[in-house]
Amino acid sequence: MADPSSYRPEPGQVPDSPGVYRFRDEHRRVIYVGKAKSLRQRLASYFQDLAGLHPRTRTMVTTAASVEWTVVGTEVEALQLEYTWIKEFDPRFNVKYRDDKSYPYLAVTLNEEYPRVQVMRGAKRKGVRYFGPYSHAWAIRETVDLLLRVFPVRTCSAGVFKRSAQIGRPCLLGYIDKCAAPCVGRVSAAEHRELAEEFADFMAGRTGAYLRRLEEAMAEAAEEMEYERAARLRDDIGALKRAMEKNAVVLTDATDADLVALAEDELEAAVQIFHVRGGRVRGQRGWVTDKVEAVTRADLVEHALQQLYGEERGDAVPKEVLVPALPDPAEPVGQWLTERRGSRVSLRVPQRGDKRALMETVERNAQQALALHKTKRASDLTTRSRALEEIAEALELDTVPLRIECFDVSHLQGEDVVASMVVFEDGLARKSEYRRFQIRSFAGQDDVRAMREVVGRRFRRYLAERRETGEWTVPEEDGEDDPAETGPRTTEGRPRRFAYPPHLVVVDGGRPQVAAARAALDELGVDDVAVCGLAKRLEEVWVPGEHDPVVLPRSSEGLYLLQRVRDEAHRFAIRYQRGKRSRALRTGPLDAVPGLGEARKQALVKHFGSVKRLRSATVEEICEVPGIGRKTAETVAAALAARPRGVPAVNTTTGEIIDDDGT
16 A cells, blocks of 8 residues: 655646546556646645545545656647547546446448448448437337338348349349349449438438438329328338337427436446437437545536447437536536537536426436346345355465466377466456467467466566566566567556456366466466366366365355356357468468468459469469569568479369369
């Protein structure tokens, strides 16, 4: 625990201007990022008597070992820089909202020649119009099914579209008039794009004009006694109205707004957002956060707005944002939202009328989300805590193993030997910390030797990073690590690849693998990390130096957690090993040519038709390929001439000899 007075800036050293500040711990990792209208006043508030600080703030300043700041011109710049640094450094003491689920969006891919309507999740792509998010994917599909009658836009995948174009026959949706079938030329690319844009406009809330146009067309068809066309238009109008009814009108003035509501207690906060477009609720999403810092309701609102609009531009930021409390100060946040939208954004607290009533509905949703989250977390946390305690008791550890790392070795009959490392923190997988290894020191099948190499490499990197920060000193006669082993370095506070030591190392195997892992740690002088192994046959837990395994009850939560960790390491290793093998199988003769990229390889094969014909070509003929110069042509010819021909394959059905280069 550090004394804040040891790194307190000198009086007058901190400027009295807007800026962003960062607290770092003793390992130079950024643990907190904040902004201030006056850096001098804000930083001074952290260096008062510890007894007067909020408990969470007190924990942060005693964990930190230094503070630094960056001066900016305006509070808006400070807001943007704070958001950027929180995303970059992932500080442990900052409020970080996390989605309680991955919400689906209705997307129209206007960036394609033939736009497609589909359900999308994850990061947003450029050139795609999104509507939502929705709480369930089936709600999107019901809406799309109704709208395809009026806007028969393509919904098929690229593979289905390409196949229909090749055979000249549309899919089922094309036959039942729920797709305009651009794949077979029923409509042109321009006509199909117009359909997709009309679909997007309707979803964006511009429904009144389109319905009026259809009603006029229906009346005109009836007057001209084209009753079949009038009936189709009548059915189209009914389908559109049913789609609109799925989103009831909540604001009668066709408002475009986002409503943000909060529910909180001492430890956590839940945020709910209703996206209202054209007076109708078009989407809903929710976030939950741990209150790891001393924050007010206004601070939570500000962080929620940063999370919600930090990556958005244009119409994705609505004209009006309604919140339960205004950030303090509110002007920079309002200006920041205005800059992201490109036009004025109103940020305010609704006081009365329909908007206030809707805000109360959103608040009730936030309260229910927080209660549901607490119920789930209480159950999960109790189970995980019991599992960790059982492991600590069975292995006679001093503390519960909050961070567990598991290693597994995978190969195919001694070929493509790889290993994996998975990380579980507080009983939960931390996939961003997973690592993969290629076995380098030997060839062939030796799981014990491979395990020793992998554990040694992982902890050499850890010690190298500790030496860099001055936490670990090694006598010079011990030598330096291979630079390739030390991994990427950072002095900016970003999370390091091997910065944190585990409390427990688990290996997939029995006594030999455990002994190998322990020997690797002893060789490096690491004596504060426990080791155990989980053997698959009887699910026995082996510890170093013991002749008999530790047997946990089959109903033990601790055994179940160890099995999950072991199985995850096995899955991750198998996936890596199969990926390497499949890449090796896809390699061809041209892959061995130095300096020849993918584009020029494809150009050569396309020009000659096959590698076999390319092998028999002269240097002058190779030079005729666009992008291939004389020197490259000579390199290709020499490489193919030096490569031995493989044994030709035989079709076992016909007896036909197949050319060795795939011709």
